[in-house]
Amino acid sequence: MTTLKYKVITSEKQYDNYCKILEQLLFSTPKSKAINEEVALLTLLIETWDKEHSIFNQLEPVALLKSLMKEHQLKSLDIAKKLSVSPGLVSDILNYKKGFSKEVIRNLSELFKLSQEAFNKPYKLKSPVNAHLKDASVMNTVKELNAA
Numbered sequence: 001m002t003t004l005k006y007k008v009i010t011s012e013k014q015y016d017n018y019c020k021i022l023e024q025l026l027f028s029t030p031k032s033k034a035i036n037e038e039v040a041l042l043t044l045l046i047e048t049w050d051k052e053h054s055i056f057n058q059l060e061p062v063a064l065l066k067s068l069m070k071e072h073q074l075k076s077l078d079i080a081k082k083l084s085v086s087p088g089l090v091s092d093i094l095n096y097k098k099g100f101s102k103e104v105i106r107n108l109s110e111l112f113k114l115s116q117e118a119f120n121k122p123y124k125l126k127s128p129v130n131a132h133l134k135d136a137s138v139m140n141t142v143k144e145l146n147a148a
Contacts, residue, residue: 005038006018006038006041006042006045008045008048009045009046009048009049015046015049018042018045018046019046021042022039022042022043022046025038025039025042026039060121060123061100061118061119061120061121061123062093062094062096062123064118064119065079065093065094065108065119066094068112072112076090076091076094077090082107082111083104083107083108083111084107085104089104095126096123096124096125096126097125097126097127098125099123099125100119100120104119105119105120
């Protein structure tokens with residue numbers, strides 16, 4: 001009985017090894033059908049590990065953005081330029097004063113090569129109106145209008 005060349009990833013060491021192998025295969029030439037199948041299998045195994053072990057799924061959007069900025073050595077001004085938005089907007093987002101717009105979510109997901117869902121999660125905002133309250137979140141309220 002033959003043993004499998006690749007198995008389900010169960011450790012960081014195995015994950016790193018598979019990533020290195022995948023990188024070598026991607027840059028090898030020529031590409032045969034066997035190599036393409038090997039690339040597909042390794043990609044599936046690596047993506048499965050990433051989904052199960054990614055901290056990005058656990059972080060709320062602002063913490064995720066701050067983490068990515070630190071990892072890529074970007075400042076808020078760099079993010080503002082890359083997203084074509086004002087530095088004030090980025091500052092407000094990073095300080096929980098404003099939420100992510102659909103356009104900002106799309107652009108961040110493209111910039112960092114992540115799914116839009118990573119930035120499209122609910123989180124608490126700090127509003128100047130309720131800043132005096134501890135852990136107060138911005139709430140949607142219904143305003144009653146009197147008919148004239």
